[in-house]
Amino acid sequence: MSQTTVSVPAARxxxxxxxxxWILIAGELIIFGGLIACYLLYRLRFPEWGAQAAHTSTLLGAINTLVLLTSSYTIVRAHSASLEREKTKIIKWMIATISLGFVFLAIKTIEYSNEISHGFTLTSPSLVKAGDSVGANFWSFYYFMTGLHATHVIVGMIIMTAAIFQVKKEKNFHRVELAGLYWHMVDIIWIFLFPLLYIAK
Amino acid sequence: MNNYRESHEGVIQPEPETDYHGHPNYTKVFFALIGLLAFSLVLGFFTSPMIAVSLIFFVAIIKAGFVVGNFMHLKFEPILIWIVIGVVIFILATFFLCLLPDVTFVERILAK
Structure with missing residues (x-):
């Protein structure tokens, strides 16, 4: 079959x-989008959630946003390098991205330990005992959304590590872009979580 | 110009590494995102939570647009990818708008 005679839609x-x-990203966006939509609805229904959000650290959240935005930049540089098949550069930028992933998780761990030490957990029994079950719901949303997001960060780091091994063998350079697309999705989810959980108080 | 190959299923595919994307200035986009992050933090000082949440969410949409359009190269992708993402946004918007009256206005009216 001659390639020049084949007439197919551009999408093919x-x-x-x-x-x-992209289809995987669409599925993930449904999951996180649904959660964010529910959070927004509850936030509008219960303005008292603002009092709970005041306990989250805007500074640590902002640092984590900066970390993830920077990691999006480093992974897109790895993608650029992959088009030139510059193995050393690709690995350098991908290791930088994975390192930023570790920084994100470390900061998240500090945040979680602070919040748990103040009695704010997935179920927040102290708030429920005090009759503030609405406030306890905020923390359920908080831990579920940020925990699920952190799981995706870990998965992204594993995917990038696998891609690095492939690049080392000079195989499947296009997987750098695919790993990058997944990582950008993780960044986009955080872009929405940060203002809702950390800024709007 | 794309380099095409025939896969074992007989489907004509571009080489996986084929780059039909344009490449925006990634550094400029990165600094624009940092600027928007700073702007979001300033908006957090609004006294009305309703206005703050709405404005901050709007800035988040712009930030996400920058990442999707430039870093994920959506603006260079064919219509099929736009449709995939468009359907998701449509479903989420419908879900949100259908529940909004129940969760906010109706419950408040019933409470009175």
Whole structure:
């Protein structure tokens, strides 16, 4: 079959891996989008959630946002390097991205330990005992959304590590872009979580 | 110009590494995102939580647009990818708007 005689819609020319990742991203956005929509509805219904949000650390949240935005920049640089097949550069930028992932998780751990030490947990029994079950719901949303997001960060780091091994063998350079697309999705989710959980008080 | 190959299923595919994307100035986009982050923090000082949440969410949408459009190269992707993402946004918007009256206004009226 001659390639010049084939007439197919432009969409068919999307590489399968890239299309697959976009469909995965769409699925993930439904999960997180649904959670964020529910959070927004509750936040509008119960303005007293603002009092609970006041206990989250805006500074640590802002640092984590900066960390993830920077990691999005480093992974897109790795993608640029992958187009030139510059192995050393790709690995350097991807290791920088993974390191930023570790920084994000470390900061999140500090935040969690602070909040748990003040009695704010997934179920917050102290708030429930005090009759503030609405306030306890805020923390359920907080831990579920940030915990699920942190799980995605860990998965992203594993995917990037696997991609680095492939690049080392000079194979599948396009997987750097696919890993990058997943990582950007993780960043976008945080872009929405940060203002809702840390700024609006 | 794309380099095409025929996969074992007979489907014509571009080489996986084929780059049909444009490449924006990533550094400029990064600094724009940092600027928007700072702006979000300033908006947090609004006294009305309703206004603050709305404005901050609007800035978050702009930030996400920068990342999706430039870092994820959505603006260079074919219509199929736009449709995939568009359907998700439509479903989420419908879900939110359908529940909004129940969760906010109706319950408040019943409470009175």
């Amino acid at each position: 020319y999307i590489p399968q891996g890239r299309l697959g990742i």
